[in-house]
Amino acid sequence: MNNPKSFLYGQRDGIATITLNRPERLNAITFEVYRELTDMFAALRDENDVRVVVITGAGRAFCSGGDVRDIIGELQGRDAAGLLNFTRLTCELISNMRLLPKPIIASLNGTTAGAGACLALAADIRIAAEEAKIAFIFVKVGLAGTDMGATYLLPRVVGLAKATELLMTGDFISAQEAERIGLYNRVVPRDQLETTTREFAEKLARGPALGLAKTKEMLNREMHMGFEVRWLNQESERLAALCGQDVRAPPGLQNGPLYRNHSILYG
Numbered sequence: 001m002n003n004p005k006s007f008l009y010g011q012r013d014g015i016a017t018i019t020l021n022r023p024e025r026l027n028a029i030t031f032e033v034y035r036e037l038t039d040m041f042a043a044l045r046d047e048n049d050v051r052v053v054v055i056t057g058a059g060r061a062f063c064s065g066g067d068v069r070d071i072i073g074e075l076q077g078r079d080a081a082g083l084l085n086f087t088r089l090t091c092e093l094i095s096n097m098r099l100l101p102k103p104i105i106a107s108l109n110g111t112t113a114g115a116g117a118c119l120a121l122a123a124d125i126r127i128a129a130e131e132a133k134i135a136f137i138f139v140k141v142g143l144a145g146t147d148m149g150a151t152y153l154l155p156r157v158v159g160l161a162k163a164t165e166l167l168m169t170g171d172f173i174s175a176q177e178a179e180r181i182g183l184y185n186r187v188v189p190r191d192q193l194e195t196t197t198r199e200f201a202e203k204l205a206r207g208p209a210l211g212l213a214k215t216k217e218m219l220n221r222e223m224h225m226g227f228e229v230r231w232l233n234q235e236s237e238r239l240a241a242l243c244g245q246d247v248r249a250p251p252g253l254q255n256g257p258l259y260r261n262h263s264i265l266y267g
Contacts, residue, residue: 007020015205019055019056023057026060030067031074045099050102051209054107061109062110063114090118105201106125107128112135124216125185127200129187129188151167154166175187
């Protein structure tokens with residue numbers, strides 16, 4: 001795996017740490033950061049020594065969103081095809097995070113906004129410093145609040161009503177409010193953030209890798225399943241995990257969309 005140029009990467013005791021490292025720009029994301037993050041999360045699928053991934057920021061912000069100078073100005077000069085390519089790049093990053101079969105912890109050390117808020121949302125666990133206010137600010141700059149999967153993921157984390165409010169107003173909420181509505185899992189004093197994150201990461205790293213991978217996979221897949229299909233799916237996955245071998249699909253579902261192109265070969 002190539003070392004990134006646009007952010008820091010470290011690995012110790014099964015835990016990979018990605019640190020956004022443009023503190024002078026509040027860790028605003030550039031085209032290069034987007035591309036390298038996207039490639040990094042894809043490459044981490046095959047890193048057997050990595051069991052948990054932590055993403056955080058240097059300085060007083062986690063990530064303030066897309067860099068105005070590097071991205072916004074450039075996009076204003078692009079045609080429809082160019083804008084579509086950028087949208088695909090940002091969505092690929094979120095997709096690679098959600099499809100990574102390893103837990104991702106967002107350790108939010110400060111302001112989290114725009115694309116930064118979407119990065120945090122795509123993580124599995126969010127642990128935040130008390131100063132880590134968050135906003136999905138897209139409507140504040142004349143954009144729709146649909147960027148980077150926000151309209152898909154946010155209602156599933158905080159509920160439709162609160163997601164609608166956050167995406168339609170673009171307002172910041174405090175870390176304490178984010179924890180209250182379930183957007184943040186933990187809020188701690190800033191001087192305890194690194195230790196708290198590390199302890200949580202170590203706890204997950206000691207867990208069953210296959211069990212955690214299957215849990216994340218099923219959480220992703222069951223977001224849009226009916227109850228009966230969920231139950232049948234869970235039974236098949238449980239057998240696969242226990243037996244470590246191929247499991248046949250439940251009768252009548254072998255040709256359904258849930259079982260086509262699946263990582264487990266069904267009969």
